[in-house]
Amino acid sequence: MKEDNFINLIKDLLPESSSYIGDDTAYIAEKDLILTQDTLIEDVHFRQSTISPYDLGIKSIAVNLSDIAASGGIPAYALISLSLPQDINEDFVEEFYKGVRHICNKYSTLVVGGDLTKADKITISITMIGFGNGVTPAKRSNAKVGDIVITTGESGSSAAGLWLLETQVKDIPEEIANKFITAHINPIPRLQEGRDIVSFCKKPPALMDTSDGLADALYKICLQSNVSMEIDFGNIPIDKDLSDIAHIAEINPLKWVFYGGEDYQLIGTVSQECLETLNSKQISVIVIGRVIESNNNPCAYVKVDNDVITINSTSIDSEGFKHFM
Amino acid sequence: MKEDNFINLIKDLLPESSSYIGDDTAYIAEKDLILTQDTLIEDVHFRQSTISPYDLGIKSIAVNLSDIAASGGIPAYALISLSLPQDINEDFVEEFYKGVRHICNKYSTLVVGGDLTKADKITISITMIGFGNGVTPAKRSNAKVGDIVITTGESGSSAAGLWLLETQVKDIPEEIANKFITAHINPIPRLQEGRDIVSFCKKPPALMDTSDGLADALYKICLQSNVSMEIDFGNIPIDKDLSDIAHIAEINPLKWVFYGGEDYQLIGTVSQECLETLNSKQISVIVIGRVIESNNNPCAYVKVDNDVITINSTSIDSEGFKHFM
Incomplete structure (x- = not known):
């Protein structure tokens, strides 16, 4: 299914969502909230052979920060859901989070929650929350x-x-x-x-x-x-x-x-x-x-x-x- | 890795996150935001043989609403990241979103964004945003x-x-x-x-x-x-x-x-x-x-x-x- 067809399907099924879907971020004007979510899946978006867990932590946050950047907003909070194969080394989690810490500190973003589950492939789903802070986001x-x-x-x-x-x-x-x-x-x-x-x-x-x-x-x-x-x-x-x-x-x-x-x-x-x-x-x-x-x-x-x-x-x-x- | 070890690791690595992590939801007091994220993975959290796409849509939202319920908050917005095997029937997406629509309408929750990617197994990661609205959430x-x-x-x-x-x-x-x-x-x-x-x-x-x-x-x-x-x-x-x-x-x-x-x-x-x-x-x-x-x-x-x-x-x-x- 093509992403554009998917977006059109959602807009048809959930018409009241239409004004929010279709940009890098959704902007909730009455709360000044900028919201974005990105999922990275092993062998679809990255390969373990070409990126270290530390760099993967950095990149996972960076792609979400980039969505906030495309609205002109200011990032603030992140939720990280990490799904991992059962045989993965525990060091992976530690190195991944060290990367997350590095970039979150750099851009004043606080990790406030998330989830850990089992999966066949490494799956990282991040939601980032930012604010317009006096400026109307770009569209x-x-x-x-x-x-x-x-x-x-x-x-x-x-x-x-x-x-x-x-x-x-x-x-x-x-x-x-x-x-x-x-x-x-x-x-x-x-x-x-x-x-x-x-x-x-x-x-x-x-x-x-x-x-x-x-x-x-x-x-x-x-x-x-x-x-x-x-x-x-x-x-x-x-x-x-x-x-x-x-x-x-x-x-x-x-x-x-x-x-x-x-x-x-x-x-x-x-x-x-x-x-x-x-x-x-x-x-x-x-x-x-x-x-x-x-x-x-x-x-x-x-x-x-x-x-x-x-x-x-x-x-x-x-x-x-x-x-x- | 046990969930408790995982939470302790994050708290050690990201000490400034400690006050947010460990409940069903995170509460950002200065913005009155209640945040939660849950990932459901095929053959880990559900099986296609025992749940229809429509019911899966309902359940995916319900488990996040339950987290908001556990804070005593009021749900408002959802972001849905759907990762699907390439051979999946497109009807799956439509039926899934009809289930989502049903329960979101029932509980006044608006889907404002998300993501669609490829994966080996159906992976659903939902972030829900609610508000305390005058009440301090439970812990x-x-x-x-x-x-x-x-x-x-x-x-x-x-x-x-x-x-x-x-x-x-x-x-x-x-x-x-x-x-x-x-x-x-x-x-x-x-x-x-x-x-x-x-x-x-x-x-x-x-x-x-x-x-x-x-x-x-x-x-x-x-x-x-x-x-x-x-x-x-x-x-x-x-x-x-x-x-x-x-x-x-x-x-x-x-x-x-x-x-x-x-x-x-x-x-x-x-x-x-x-x-x-x-x-x-x-x-x-x-x-x-x-x-x-x-x-x-x-x-x-x-x-x-x-x-x-x-x-x-x-x-x-x-x-x-x-x-x-």
Whole structure:
């Protein structure tokens, strides 16, 4: 079942939930609550061979913090449900929680509960609770024609890191390999950037994170705002060594950049006025395109040299990031 | 890893979380938030052969509502993470959510988000958010010497229902079998009872639910309050047909009553004054014992005819409810 069909099914069955479902987070305005939940499953979202329990603890929290970042909110509390195979070493739990402690301390988030159960595969389900704290959270549906499309940093690095972890190629300088592996294992939630964008934009911005890929984020904002986008590939931040690694991997680097996923950058659309404010405050966002009319066919047109690639549901269905699926 | 060891490990690693972890719910006083999370895994907590997707939807929400009930809070929002095998029928999702809709409507709870991923086994992780709304939630550690031990209803029925489902014995009258099966599949969260007990008791009561068994609930309250209890077995509400079914099953009914689990009743300790208030308001709670000194050996002594059974960590380790583990 595709995630979009799933969301539509829930909206049909639970119409009163419609206004909450479809963003990285749900926002309960009357309580100022920002809520998000993410489940990571062994061999679907991660493999024990490519991530240590400590790093898994960090990453599990980071992906949820990234959802809060995409709303522009402030994280506060986490609940962690951990389901483990019976033969797992008890050290796993200790190392996992040390990772959790490290990142929770860094971002002032308190673990206030959870659950421990048995399972065949390691399953981690985390709920994070944040607050708008005086600011209305961003929504994917806020993009308007004329807005500027921005991002917070590099795309494709995480996919390159995963490839390096899985293939264990030896002839790439360690420093370069580690840079990509770190991008994959320890993604940085863009909390400050999200907060800055939402705080300084009087016209509410659209925002989402690139956990499922840059193409997915661009398209979802287009779809939910009923707009299209013109993106200049040359402006998308990409690590200078990415194309070398892609060459060794015999993969088109565009595939990693657009469909790799798990970079946990933010994609946003802000008004020209907001962009000027962000620039004047030296808040670092990168302009990669602009929002145009969709003519009821929401998609992102990406200019690559003299070519134009169209990102829409068809291209994402065939290329999209699917967590090993 | 035992749940108690797990909780102690988290408390050691995350000392600032200590005050939140160890009850059915966490209470964030400054935001009046009541938080709980429960994960249900196929073949650990349920089997597809013994529960329909619709009933599974109901039960998944009910067990979380029961946690809110054990705090005396008011449920409000739910996040549902559903992980499914790739070959599952799409009708499963629809039927599951129809069950969710049914019980959420009944208890004014709004589904505001969640997640859908792939997994080998059906995995359901639900977070529920409620509010104290003017009342301080109950805690397991509130029991005091001299308090009265109360419960909200029958124990053992759910275990008998599970036995009937799994063995499919034919020669038990359908009406009787269905009564127990319903107790297992459609547990009733004791929200009104929890709310009444917490609202009318000036001295904060101890409360928890019997999801992991009556013995577990009695012992956990004793342990966390450093008290003991004298329980009169004759006063514990038990369905009149339970011993007949246990006889057919060749099981000691005491095992179902104390260690069966999943009855989702509440166990509480209230002051004599509070009990009188509850009685005067015709709030139906059943007195089953009283709180006594623990002498640093917290346990529950259960008087059965002329015998006394001791419930402590040793008896629970050997007999306790372990979700198929």
